[in-house]
Amino acid sequence: MRKVFLFMDTIINKVDAKGRVSLPSDYRAIVKDLESEIVCYRSLSLPCIEGCLEETLDKLATDIEDSTDFFSETQDNLTNLIFGDAKRFTFDSTGRIMLSEKLLKHAGITDTAVFVGKGRKFQIWNPENWEKEEQRIREEVLKNRPVLKKQKDTE
Amino acid sequence: MRKVFLFMDTIINKVDAKGRVSLPSDYRAIVKDLESEIVCYRSLSLPCIEGCLEETLDKLATDIEDSTDFFSETQDNLTNLIFGDAKRFTFDSTGRIMLSEKLLKHAGITDTAVFVGKGRKFQIWNPENWEKEEQRIREEVLKNRPVLKKQKDTE
DNA sequence: TTGAATCCCATAAAATACCATGTTATACCA
DNA sequence: TGGTATAACATGGTATTTTATGGGATTCAA
Secondary structure, three states: OOOOOOEOOEEEEEEOOOOEEEOOHHHHHHHHHOOOOEEEEEOOOOOOEEEEEHHHHHHHHHHHHHHOOOOOOOOHHHHHHHHHHOEEEOOOOOOEEEOOHHHHHHHOOOOEEEEEEOEOEEEEEOHHHHHHHHHHHHHHHHHOHHHHHHHHHHO | OOOOOOEOOEEEEEEOOOOEEEOOHHHHHHHHHOOOOEEEEEOOOOOOEEEEEHHHHHHHHHHHHHOOOOOOHHHHHHHHHHHHHOEEEOOOOOOEEEOOHHHHHHHOOOOEEEEEEOEOEEEEEOHHHHHHHHHHHHHHHHHOHHHHHHHHHOO
């Protein structure tokens, strides 16, 4: 059993007419090893699909349970938004998942999907949008280089 | 056997003239796997039906027993409301439950029901009401973005 | 016996599993 | 190191299963 898991790399796969797309084989290996499942949902802030392991979301659910009482309304909004949008995606024997129309539309994905590893999570992008986003991120990181360094130093 | 369970996704199903509605198949799978039952009751604060596993309510009962507020009046009132209202709903061989007139009326549901996953719980809405509620939540969450971020960071 | 609840059957559509093939990546050996 | 054999992978297509949902038959209770 693996001690750690990280969704990594950037992988481009085709999306067919049914919305089927191969989950990168590295991701599948993680799911199998940890006996978990992939869960996807629309990013709250970006035009992309976000994914993680079911156990990651389960941890979130437990945290919410533990931090508030059963009838609390404070976390109600959040759980509706996150769990109401999320969905399990199991892959078939050939390693494909079937993304829903809702998710594909949110990310503007038609025939090609870009999987971007983010550690505990990953994202799925439309290729053009990802190119732009990557550019934007690179610029922002460069701009904030001194701050980034300072933060590291002070920690 | 599954390690975790989460009610997720948003699913729209028809309610027929007899008040029958298909429980989403993912939800049924959870009930079967955990050999539990679905329990529904009127939401205390919203015009919707709330549902969860019977074992979740059982856990609530235990927590209340164990809490120092055993004789608290507010706790008393809440448990009266919830347990007085809650009821088991078993699904038939085709996966349908029959919602009561009381619940349907409270949620304003006539011929269509929207199931919204909330993690350990789920809600059942009238489509128009849910649309409005979702809009409201999105606006509120966006407004409270810093709070959301802080919560995320502490994970 | 009448109304309501439960069960059973039928069907269309959608989701899922399976098979086949070309391609790419990996392992192996000279 | 170069070349070849082997395995893994992505992907198109098809078959099978599951699901939602309408309609009736049967059971149960008031």
